[in-house]
Amino acid sequence: MVGDNRYNPSEVEKYWYEKWLESDCFHSKRYSGTPYVIVIPPPNITGYLHIGHALNNTIQDILIRWKRMSGFNALWVPGTDHAGIATQNVVEKELMKKGLTRKDLGREEFLKEVWQWREKYGNRIIEQLKRLGVSCDWTRLCFTMDKNFSRAVQTVFVSLYKKGFIYRGKRIINWCPRCTTALSDEEVEYSPYNGSLYYLRYPVEGGGFVVVATTRPETMLGDTAVAVNPSDGRYKDLIGKKIRLPFMNRLIPIIPDNQVDMKFGTGAVKVTPAHDPVDYAIAYRHNLEFITVMDETGKMNENAGIFRGIDRFECRTRIVEELRKQSLIEKIETYEYRIGRCYRCDTIIEPYISRQWFVKMKELAQPAIKVVMEGHLKFYPERWTKIYLHWLNNIQDWCISRQIWWGHRIPAWYCSDKACPPIISVETPKECSQCGCKNFVQDEDVLDTWFSSWLWPFAVFGWPEKTKDLEFFYPTSTLVTAQEILFFWVARMVIAGFEFTGKKPFESVYIHGTVRDETGRKMSKSLGNAIDPIEIIDQSGADALRFSLISLTAFGQDVFLPEKFHHKGRNFVNKIWNAYRYIEMLLEKNDCSYIEIDSVESFKDLRLGERWILALLNRKIVHITECLNNFRFNEAADSIYEFFWHQYCDWYIELSKMYHTKEPYLISRVIPVLVYLMVKLLKLLHPFIPFVTEELHSRMKKITNIEDAFITTSSWPSYSNVFDFDDSLELMDRIKEIVVEIRDLKTFFKIPVTKDLQAAYHGISLLDADEYRHMVEFLSGIKFQKADQIIKTHSKDEIVRSRGHGFFSIKLSGIVNIEAEIERLVNEKKKVLRVYQETENKLTNSAFLSNAPSKVIERTKKLRADLELELNKIEKNIKLLTGDVL
């Protein structure tokens, strides 16, 4: 026999991935057939493969392999994302080890460093993806900083600017003092924070105090007003009066504004227009002064008076101390609130006023809303539709400039000498049309990484050029992604799709759940709770990882992974491996070197076992295909698992052992059917566990007439009329029932397996047929004789059982524990009686009879009949055992 009894994935996986690549198995055809296209959510070049990637990419791979086998011209475009802030952070950290900052190097040198880093590590995650077995077309590997991609980004910027959708303005934005850059609203993550609410006493000019509550006392240095609600009786008289701001000695007005919540704090709020979005809005309405009191690193600046040069949090402490000394602290309450942090470095965000570039989103968003409203772009699960629409309907302007160096530099040019309006163009301008000067400086800032990612579905095909690829492969088919980037990426891609190509970028979006640990936390490196997929692949193989992950992830539901989750797939793959070994062994034993599958001859004059398993295969093919059509991956995976293990292996393979070596039926029918099933099952399994199926397919090729060079480029199984053996399904179920009943009886009475048992049956007409009786005898390990008299001649060493279909008895030479059997029967009777009663109630209920569909009534009637029969038999059995004669 070939191979170890344990499947060893490591060599197999390496071998086949190389083979697939060598043979261009994952290439799409230019340009024929019906395209099915997926673009990968490009992983960040600084990233390592985590379990979330594994799930995301396994799903895509299942879809693409399934579609490829189903005859589509399947294309999966891979790529990576330059991840501006993250990558810059990584490289800066490297520099720091040498005691250098990016500023020491200067922009140009620093970018060289980053490019070098990316050459060295940028494809690390791609290599990890390959280990997962993903079938991307690697000849199309894209990067968001590729030349053509840059061109797409610049083109988009210019186009939007010309249409008036991009503007530059001084606004309050989210500022990360560590990354020293602006962030968009989406790049800020909020989390609970145990802080304090400080009640500050502001002296009113002319006597008295107003108490204001704040969580950030240090911002008081930039206060330019105190606001109260105009309908707040407490403060009516104060409106229009002035406050002398502590430390700054500045007079600031008390103003009325409806946005002030009377119920919160004291109902009076300090207004710091340059450091708070709400205050900014108030200030805008009241024409207040904007005073910035911090610098870009979060230190207090020259406007902070005596606190200049102190870090913002240190300043907070100092100010509170000082105010306390001056009796200007009313009280301090502990207060939990949500605080925004930088999604890249976790630093607390400072709302900060600065000049940035923005995209007006409202109008651009309209087609993206419409397409979903009209049902031309669908989300799976559907509930994301509402969340998507809610965001788009409330969309805010998008801050796209970043004060970093790594990224697409903003194509805005300023005259060196004069303050002309910026010139926006892809190329360096030659001459300013306003002042005629020829010297320009380019805007220092780069664009938000997502400002390039949102072009992904068409930029990967060469847009803005009108390429053949674009024409043929775009729009793409399905986008597979996680909920976290629905706004960041998905919604913006739809917007960009319509704005720049006039088309939706994809037909449907499947949003899978987030992978969490047992306690419900997101898996992340910083939490130290991450399961490393590469480690699992090393140990148990990519197939094991993929199958386990998919099987455990319900449609669109978050998944909580227990520690040994991957054992399910590992054990399953091992089972498949061994089933194959059995077939190979069987062929050897029977001198079969070559099996012609799909030959009409093999499917003639089949017995029950063959008819049954083929009919079941038919059903499975339909069901699994249906599941995949509906993104129900776990259901598909579990369905094949059940069929392969618990039908094919547990019953059909076992049944095949009933035949003697070289028995004609074995050779002419059983072996071909076994092989046929294996061939088809491997195909059904291939999208889920590509490696082991390819390996076994290649082995099958040597012994059968299958011609496909690779399973991955072979065809998906379909329903076959030849196997319309539906009558066999119920019949086989009954045989299985009888077998299980006998096995149970044997276990119950602790009868050794090997013991050659004589048994008799009565009233089970099924067993009158030699074929079926032999099956039961073989599978349950007893020998039958027909004996009508048995139930009348019960003796102590004979045990009688029944279930639905009659009686059988087994003659034992030893002692049987009659009491145990009686107890079991009594319990059984109770159980059956309860259900029988429920059924009876239904069927005597006229409302049920008149309202329920006839199908349900029929089913219920049949159930009642079965239960009644069973009850009778249990009772008779009890009588027999207690010695009552019938």
Added chain:
RNA sequence: AGGCGGUUAGCUCAGUCGGCAAGAGCGCUUCCCUUACAAGGAAGAGGUCGUGGGUUCGAUUCCCUCACCGCCUACCA
């Protein structure tokens, strides 16, 4: 504050249109190293389907209430 998801076996979870004698994997119990597989086989135990109502002939499933867990949005300083 609003929205969404969850609550089913000891654990992790399925369960589509309302009708099942409510399922799986792991774990557990008993037996078995029977020549595909001990990462295995056979048999079995284990559930008031979160609470309280409602609709219905019939509810794990639909509606409402509440509780707890989680997530996402939001300008309460």
